[in-house]
Amino acid sequence: MLLAGGAYAQSPADSARLDALQREIAAQTERLEGLKRLLAEQEGELDRLRGALDEQRLDTTRAKGREAARSDALTQVPLANVTLAQSVLPESAVAQAAPTQDPMPPAPEPQPDPAVAQQPVGRAPESDTRPPEIAQIFEQPGVLTPPGKFVLEPSLEFDYSANGRVALVGFTIIPAILIGLIDVRQIKATTAIATLTGRYGVSKRFELEAQVPYVYSYTDTISREIFTGTAVDNVFESSGHGLGDIELTARYQINQGGPDRPFWVGWLRYKSRTGKDLFEVVTDCVTRCVANATGTGLPLELPTGSGFESLQPGVTWLYPSDPVVFFGSFSYLHNFERSDVSRTVLGGVEEPIGDVKAGDIIGFNLGMGLALNEKAAISLGYDQSTVGRTQQNGEDAPGSVRVVLGTLLLGGSYRFNDRVSLNVALGVGVTRDTPDMTLTARVPISF
Incomplete structure (x- = not known):
């Protein structure tokens, strides 16, 4: 009877711990939902960056006289934004989301090409809105002169x-x-x-x-x-x-x-x-x-x-x-x-x-x-x-x-x-x- 009474006395503490765990699980679930929304936003931003790069690749394939290697290097810039969602949250939050599993080792950050100017996070690289240059055969040229030139x-x-x-x-x-x-x-x-x-x-x-x-x-x-x-x-x-x-x-x-x-x-x-x-x-x-x-x-x-x-x-x-x-x-x-x-x-x-x-x-x-x-x-x-x-x-x-x-x-x-x-x-x-x-x-x- 004493043992049963002791077990009965501990049940309120166990109930409190269970309530705390449930609240923690709910908080982690809310954080995970936030991560999903952030990842969805980053995927949309990545699609927009790829569309802007398509215009730059087209501009490079025309007779504009730019180096082809520069276009290849530019394609590496938006790939660095894939890890943006991982970098915006602290490692402790990720660890709390899965307390029973070993934390994943952080992925190595990609090293950008030093020859390419780093673009600000969340902003698409500026695309050239001028028409592509061509070998001029008519009296009226098609491409316009850049401003101030x-x-x-x-x-x-x-x-x-x-x-x-x-x-x-x-x-x-x-x-x-x-x-x-x-x-x-x-x-x-x-x-x-x-x-x-x-x-x-x-x-x-x-x-x-x-x-x-x-x-x-x-x-x-x-x-x-x-x-x-x-x-x-x-x-x-x-x-x-x-x-x-x-x-x-x-x-x-x-x-x-x-x-x-x-x-x-x-x-x-x-x-x-x-x-x-x-x-x-x-x-x-x-x-x-x-x-x-x-x-x-x-x-x-x-x-x-x-x-x-x-x-x-x-x-x-x-x-x-x-x-x-x-x-x-x-x-x-x-x-x-x-x-x-x-x-x-x-x-x-x-x-x-x-x-x-x-x-x-x-x-x-x-x-x-x-x-x-x-x-x-x-x-x-x-x-x-x-x-x-x-x-x-x-x-x-x-x-x-x-x-x-x-x-x-x-x-x-x-x-x-x-x-x-x-x-x-x-x-x-x-x-x-x-x-x-x-x-x-x-x-x-x-x-």
Whole structure:
């Protein structure tokens, strides 16, 4: 009975210990639930970090000239966050959660690559929101200049054409001025354009550009004068050189693209008429060209400008799709009308022509670029422009027709270092009115 009484006396203490154990188990259960929630949050953060790294990997596989090893090293950064949930709780709490088992030895912390800048915990690495760079083959580049950076780009363009009509980079010989005066058999034109281009990145999505061209052109015209009674073709030579039409362009990146999401860049270009135009050079006519059989009707000096101010809005798109980048643009060029235009003939006589408006131009192009390695890339594309009819005194000029200019382009780029690269593009005309061959070399230099 004494033993039974002693056991009965100890039962309240045992009950208290059981209650304490139950409270401790409930507390540990609550801690475990907190750990589960924290782990779930860290898994979501890890998925977000992986998505950001996908954009960086895509940026590295393009022709942006970054080291491929840097992309591999960057993939190690988010893996260090896997142990974040283990590091936020003390070891004593983990030991209390499982008092009957031996504690697990702590996992060794991964050693980050010293070449890679450590990212703050819980923050995704900043992804590059700029479009991927490609080998430039069109006149309008796709990638914008980084903010605060300046790019100086000297370039040289060489064009050769053997056609009855010449249209070279904004230069147009208006048919209405020559129709009825000569019978042109063929025109062999050679043009070299040296251009100095400057681009400045105002912000991450906005840049300004200015172009100053210097033009040299040489033309051999195989023709004969009318009403001369001869069947022999004559060769008329003419040349011209000087400042071309200065251009100003503003570009703005409309959206933030990425892998399998297109980039859209809108731009607006203004072309002046600083170059000498067709109305300023002396034309080979005696007294007048209209209804006059004397002279060839050809300019004795070639113009270096189009003679018309123009405004050209457009939009460029780039679509990254590993391992290539598709790109293209749409544009519309409007030429402003000139009033009371006169042309100079032999003897310094001014012959009035009236109001003249060059035809507007609708253009589009498309292509694809492929990075061969971290320094070299190639591009292939097609460019087409449709030139409207020239108007004289509010009506279509006699003999003026719509012209389609189509060019097949192949280009490549090579990055020498972080500041200097080389772009070369070859264009082949696929329509009769397009220059037979266009070769362009650009050397962008970053500051």
